[in-house]
Amino acid sequence: MKKFTAITSAALTASIIISGCSGSSATAMQIGDISVSQGDIEVVTDAYMMNIGDYDAAKKLAAEVMEEAITAYAVAQAKGLTLTEDEEMSVTQGKANFATVFGSASDYKKELRSKGGNDKIIEAFIAQPLYEAKLEEEAAIAEPTDDEAKEYFKENYRRAKHVLLRTDTGEDKDFVKSRAENILERAQNGENFDDLVTNFSEDPGSSSNPDGYIFTDGEMVDEFDEAVKSIQPGEFTMCESSYGYHIIQRLPLDESDPQFNEFFEQYKESVKSAKKNSDLKAAIQSMAEEAGITIEVFDDVINAIPSPTPQVTEEPDSSANTTEPASSETAQSE
Secondary structure (H helix, E strand, C coil), X not given: CCCCCCCCHHHHHHHHHHCCCCCCCCEEEEECXXXXXXXXXXXXXXXXXXXXXXXXXXXXXXXXXXXXXXXXXXXXXXXXXXXXXXXXXXXXXXXXXXXXXCCCHHHHHHHHHHHCCCHHHHHHHHCHHHHHHHHHHHHCCCCCCHHHHHHHHHHHEEEEEXXXXXXXXXXXXXXXXXXXXHHHHHHHCXXXXXXXXXXXXXXXXXXXXXXXEEEECCCCCHHHHXXXXXXXXXXXXXXXXXXXXXXXXXXXXXXXXXXXXXXXXXXXXXXXXXXXXXXXXXXXXXXHHHCCCCEEXXXXXXXXXXXXXXXXXXXXXXXXXXXXXXXXXXXXXX
């Protein structure tokens, strides 16, 4: 997903430490001697926004990944782990690919300048998988056994079904909410929830997931995930997200469900990967502590990054004599 730049690791270290304040942008994270600015987070947020479409979700993801990436970089440097020439070349290509998200290399540089970002911080962000691979080898992270993966599956994954009533269809939002409350009441009163899903859900994924969604942290919108966590298997709740209103039934995900082993086999490889990644994150945190690398995240600075505000041009004067069509512009970001 992310790669690195064709300069020596020693030069990169010096560059990040010397220019770690990233222009005039406020410091959002301090990881050892490396400063990650508000502008750095904003640049990555804008890149994620292209695919995610939800600015707050993109910003949250950008902050989480940036913290992990720069921590891995700082720990690798503390341990003297450097990139090979081929790895540096792969980062150069990765950086070029990242720049195309903004249109071109020139557009990327304009984005950095406008946000107060630091090119070297972005390079370290792009290099994340390379340094994590080196740290995985350094920490001798083992492949999880089936039993370890199964325990991780039960402890960290959840299963739920829902009825989604969308709020972007033009219907009055209060009316949609009242419908959702009615469906929740019907579910709580014992009406067959599968029938309610079939008859009312506006989520096209429901039909292809008849046993419900199985997911872990970060795979669902926060509101949905928190709602599922707030109830026990068999219980119902309701929440609102950017998609609309969700009427949710949490389902068991352990040996009490006769399909549990079937579910585990279906997800086993991804669960093992998630377990190994979790073990690696814990090992990196431990190595950071051993190296005396402190990690400070300034949530107020990150939260202060504003969502882009659409800019709509004024309607043209209908009395004006013009043959040009009316147009409007929407700002991608501030």
